[in-house]
Amino acid sequence: MAENVITARDLDLTFQTNDGPVFALSKINLDVVEGEFVSFIGPSGCGKTTLLRAIADLEKSSSGTLIVNGMTPERARLARAYGYVFQAPALYPWRTVERNVGLPLEIMGLDNQAARIQRNLDLVNLTGFEKKFPWQLSGGMQQRVSIARALAFDPKLLLMDEPFGALDEIVRDKLNQQLLELWDRTAKTVVFVTHSIPEAVFLSTKIVVMSPRPGRIIDIIETNLPRKRSLDIRETPEFLKIAQRVREGLKAGHSYED
Amino acid sequence: MMRALITFTLLFIAAISSYFGFSLVEPLQGSYWLLSLIFVLLSWALAWAIGWVVDAVLAIMKAPIRLSNFLVPALFGLTIIIAWEYYVKGSHIPLVLLPAPTQIGAKFLSALPILGADFVQTILRAVIPGWLMGCGAGFLVALLCDRNDFLRRGLLPLGNLVAALPIVGVAPILVMWFGFDWPSKAAMVVVMTFFPMLINTLAGLNASGHMERDLMKSYGADWLTTLVKLRLPAAMPFIFNALKINSTLAMIGAIVAEFFGTPIVGMGFRMSTEVGRQGLDMVWSEILVAAIAGSTFYGLLTLSERAVTFWHPSYRK
Amino acid sequence: MRIDAARGHAVPVAVVCLVILVLWYLAAIPMNAVVTQPKIDAAGGGLYNTLLFSWNHERPVLPAPHQVAQEIWKTVFMVAPWKVKSLVYHLWITLSSTLVGFVLGTLLGISLAIGIVHVGSLEKSLMPWIIASQTIPILAIAPMLIVVLGKTGLPDIFTKASISTYLCFFPVAIGMVKGLRSPDKLQLDLMRTYNASAAQVLWKLRFPAAMPFLFASLKVSVAIALTGAIVAELPTGAVSGIGARLLQGSYYGQTLQIWAALFVAAFAAATLVWLLGAFERMSWKRMGVKT
Numbered sequence: 078m079a080e081n082v083i084t085a086r087d088l089d090l091t092f093q094t095n096d097g098p099v100f101a102l103s104k105i106n107l108d109v110v111e112g113e114f115v116s117f118i119g120p121s122g123c124g125k126t127t128l129l130r131a132i133a134d135l136e137k138s139s140s141g142t143l144i145v146n147g148m149t150p151e152r153a154r155l156a157r158a159y160g161y162v163f164q165a166p167a168l169y170p171w172r173t174v175e176r177n178v179g180l181p182l183e184i185m186g187l188d189n190q191a192a193r194i195q196r197n198l199d200l201v202n203l204t205g206f207e208k209k210f211p212w213q214l215s216g217g218m219q220q221r222v223s224i225a226r227a228l229a230f231d232p233k234l235l236l237m238d239e240p241f242g243a244l245d246e247i248v249r250d251k252l253n254q255q256l257l258e259l260w261d262r263t264a265k266t267v268v269f270v271t272h273s274i275p276e277a278v279f280l281s282t283k284i285v286v287m288s289p290r291p292g293r294i295i296d297i298i299e300t301n302l303p304r305k306r307s308l309d310i311r312e313t314p315e316f317l318k319i320a321q322r323v324r325e326g327l328k329a330g331h332s333y334e335d
Numbered sequence: 336m337m338r339a340l341i342t343f344t345l346l347f348i349a350a351i352s353s354y355f356g357f358s359l360v361e362p363l364q365g366s367y368w369l370l371s372l373i374f375v376l377l378s379w380a381l382a383w384a385i386g387w388v389v390d391a392v393l394a395i396m397k398a399p400i401r402l403s404n405f406l407v408p409a410l411f412g413l414t415i416i417i418a419w420e421y422y423v424k425g426s427h428i429p430l431v432l433l434p435a436p437t438q439i440g441a442k443f444l445s446a447l448p449i450l451g452a453d454f455v456q457t458i459l460r461a462v463i464p465g466w467l468m469g470c471g472a473g474f475l476v477a478l479l480c481d482r483n484d485f486l487r488r489g490l491l492p493l494g495n496l497v498a499a500l501p502i503v504g505v506a507p508i509l510v511m512w513f514g515f516d517w518p519s520k521a522a523m524v525v526v527m528t529f530f531p532m533l534i535n536t537l538a539g540l541n542a543s544g545h546m547e548r549d550l551m552k553s554y555g556a557d558w559l560t561t562l563v564k565l566r567l568p569a570a571m572p573f574i575f576n577a578l579k580i581n582s583t584l585a586m587i588g589a590i591v592a593e594f595f596g597t598p599i600v601g602m603g604f605r606m607s608t609e610v611g612r613q614g615l616d617m618v619w620s621e622i623l624v625a626a627i628a629g630s631t632f633y634g635l636l637t638l639s640e641r642a643v644t645f646w647h648p649s650y651r652k
Numbered sequence: 653m654r655i656d657a658a659r660g661h662a663v664p665v666a667v668v669c670l671v672i673l674v675l676w677y678l679a680a681i682p683m684n685a686v687v688t689q690p691k692i693d694a695a696g697g698g699l700y701n702t703l704l705f706s707w708n709h710e711r712p713v714l715p716a717p718h719q720v721a722q723e724i725w726k727t728v729f730m731v732a733p734w735k736v737k738s739l740v741y742h743l744w745i746t747l748s749s750t751l752v753g754f755v756l757g758t759l760l761g762i763s764l765a766i767g768i769v770h771v772g773s774l775e776k777s778l779m780p781w782i783i784a785s786q787t788i789p790i791l792a793i794a795p796m797l798i799v800v801l802g803k804t805g806l807p808d809i810f811t812k813a814s815i816s817t818y819l820c821f822f823p824v825a826i827g828m829v830k831g832l833r834s835p836d837k838l839q840l841d842l843m844r845t846y847n848a849s850a851a852q853v854l855w856k857l858r859f860p861a862a863m864p865f866l867f868a869s870l871k872v873s874v875a876i877a878l879t880g881a882i883v884a885e886l887p888t889g890a891v892s893g894i895g896a897r898l899l900q901g902s903y904y905g906q907t908l909q910i911w912a913a914l915f916v917a918a919f920a921a922a923t924l925v926w927l928l929g930a931f932e933r934m935s936w937k938r939m940g941v942k943t
Contacts, residue, residue: 135549155555167546170646171568184554184564210646412781432800489664499871499925500918501879503791504894507902507910511713512683586789594795594886595902610795618796625789 082266083109088141100291101127114267116277117285120332124292125270159234160227166219168211175207178226197225217248235267288330296326434616442616457602460517461589465524473532498530506592523592528581535577539570575640582632681706683714723912745893750881753816761824769832812884816877827869831862867932874924
């Protein structure tokens, strides 16, 4: 029986700002099972990044329960339960690629560092780039290094916040495919934030549609597309039907209005 | 190529004639200002032309080094010195007002032992130890302020205020407290270098981005690990900026402090007494020593900065 | 919000100042011991006598804060400002050469910057020297410059102002060069599509873009100019000006005189920087910058 990696019950998160309270998350109920690929999709301000950050203990919830790997988010963070990939590569420019990938290993004091670094660079198809510096790589390659770094210490959970948002469409397609293969090979649980409907439908086993003001879940869609997919699947009727359902959820949440 | 050749030849002729023309008019009195000015302008134009020519030649040869970037200012400086020499000699300006470069050079060589003693007293005993202590103290207090937000909010505005004040004024007080010898000068350097280091280090510690710091949080890293692996490397450009500024401030502090009392050795002491004795060639020799010492200090810091902060965008074309 | 931000800093600054004040009073006791111990012993020792003599000595090694305050009060408010005994008189002497030097230095710096940005060869020949000259301790050659310029027969205020000019001119020049070069390539291309002349580009684009850099340099320059004016008074054995007061106090062991002059100079420097800051905020309002 696959376990729940993430459980959220009646989760609320309110920010106190100078212009009054902002209800970033309101009554969130969510289950993420081991091995799933879950996407959060919605317009800006719907709380998808906030929810991801709450799971990562980078934000504190105001009320409700949130359990990650059977622990509170804070304990999970201190137990190094997840790898986080940001919107930008956030590589340290004074470190080579291999030392960047090795950063979490150094901090956590893990052994076998060289082998782990090599294995993860191979996973993202960047063998041979170990001694390069971040600015010598393209944006797509830097982001791949960032993913290798997140996987370096072998966490069960991978949290990704619009990792391919800054890249052009062609690079994005390639990376989507590589990410899917990687997920298939490593059997990790992935939570992925995006604002691109095709990307969400292509990658996920479960899509969480969110809407703003206040941030809440409108719909949770289980996709039944085959696990091994190619980019051609984006033209099939099943794909389009799911995309249509996502779009309807967004409309219902007033995401297309001002 | 033809353009280069023609320009070069024309300006070469202009330079030669200006040299000869100057020796021709030497017997004449007056209007040395005008002649010197013309000489300087011609030589400057010549230097520019040589630089441009070398540039063109190198571009044709596809040489990687921008030699003209070095040649032009060097030639410009050289012509100023030559013009200075001619102007002083030609107008028979008294030594008491402005010595000629050759006189300064002669004095420099003959007074090397005295200059050396002054250098040891001021640079080695006051500037360097004071700079090390002041920068070190500023750095440590910045770390303390980083740890304790209350201290930071209290100290930073004061630091910004003190940095704008004429710190030089505390020199007489320091002489009163630490005596005439080098300790009071070192203390002056510490006072002058402390706050720029504090302000810049704090700015540098805040320079690391939010994402990079969230990354460290996601690894469960503590304050010290985050400091050593992220925030200090990211702060290096700011820290080196302060170290370079402080190298200049340190020299100013030590020398000016000597105006307020010192044993019979030291660069500031020598400068002020020689001014009183009208030995301006000695003063200029001391200035030369100060310039060399200051430039070397600054140059070494710039080299280390390059080695440590090689990754900074300002080094990429 | 603004009030929150002020409250955020006001309390810690006040606490730090209070701690400094307390430490100052306490430090005065051991530091003055050298001159006060005989008097304390003569009066019979004890805490009251120790405090009394440590904090009220005529020529203390470390004057107590209230002594400094008294001296400032005496020489600023109790004497007519045009009398030689008044600190205001001395401050004015120093400030006048500061301001002359500051204005001249700023004008020179801006002109040089405009020249450098528009004439390539000027930059190549001058910039390396400008940067190299920053490594020479200019303040240290002040004595010689003063003496030499004094012989040329210029009025005193200009010889002193020359030091301030020299000190101001470089930060302003370098800051302005950076500022005049700061506009985006896109913004410059727009000007080219309008076929704007170099002067128009300078006035309509480069200058406004350079304002932040200019103000940052001005604030640094005015403080340096004041320091330069003070140091310029030292070598000639001047009898008037803040630097002169510092020198006299140092020669005659008049500690209180030194401290009073120092505080008044510090206050003047802080006021000048604050004034520039206010002027800056006014310009930001007119230029629509978010504050």
